[in-house]
Amino acid sequence: MSAPVDFRPTHVVPPGGLAAWESPDTGRPTVPLDALLPVQLIDRRGDWARILCANAWSAWVDGRLLVTVPQGPPVPGAPLARTADPRPLLARVQDMLSRYRSAAEDLAAGRLDGETFRQRTQGLRAGMVVDGEAVWLYDAEHERWVYCDGTRLSTLAASGPPSGARASAVPDEAAEAAPYDATRVVGPSGDGAWPGDG
Template sequence: MGTPDGFRPTHVVPADGMPTWTAPDPAATGVPLDPLLPVALARANGNWARIVCSNGWSAWVDGRLLVALPQRPPATGAPLATTDDPRPLLAALERSLATYRRLVDDWAAGRIDLETFRDGTRDLRLGAVLDGSDAWLLDLDRGRWYYCDAAQLQTYAAADRADRADRG
């Protein structure tokens, strides 16, 4: 990751740029980074993050300010599973989000108390990242993240059964 060969950015610098440090120490100031510069996160240490640029240069930054880039599924190997139509999962995500929003509105308006809010949201499971035409959708009932390019769903990652059993 420290050389231009095989550089794969994981984050970009915020739109207004950001300062750097030569060490994870507020007194060790460095040169500022240009806005929207692609960087790869090499290491995290609390709020500090060591980043590497495409030319191999590295520095420490405030990791809380980095903008994460979603990654496409790996191109190697066959997907674990493919589903032709993403619409059923999208409809389930919409229903969960609508229920959550209704409960937030009811709690904020004082129509329900916090315990009722927590009871109403206990079984809601939702995860979605949208980046232009790419989407990563979480189906916790099946324990899978799916990558969707509008035409089909492709399994991106699967949780093991023990992780799902611990949630229930």
């Protein structure tokens, strides 16, 4: 099958490949995609992304894990895209940590009991690892870990299957059999290694 005339890759499949589904439903797995395969994003539904391959085959994937193809150098002084700019996520992590710290200080000072502490901290979700210039942040809104090099964010791993479309109508056993690895690292170096590993 020849490539569609208007096929223009917008993303590539992460190293290690990517699970794919016939529809935005984890109960309908299809053939997984090969690592670094160029694809074109043609539709989004929550975390789900419908991609088109050069041979005109399409499938649904976890859009959070697709690696964006660079579209040329940014215009000097132009703002970063909302999803690549690390500052909003850094601010959310700082806010969550501040709220937790305040509750912990009140608990330690005896101004809160254990139950009130649990109520005040319920729903707080944050994660952050800092190693020199490298920072890993948990993006609770999109249920993914991202790597930040100081200027932009790159998805490392998703913590659950894609959401935002219909739920699977198949039994839990079949859904669990779908080829989805929620802990697979897909960057930043592409080989699964963390910067600084030996």
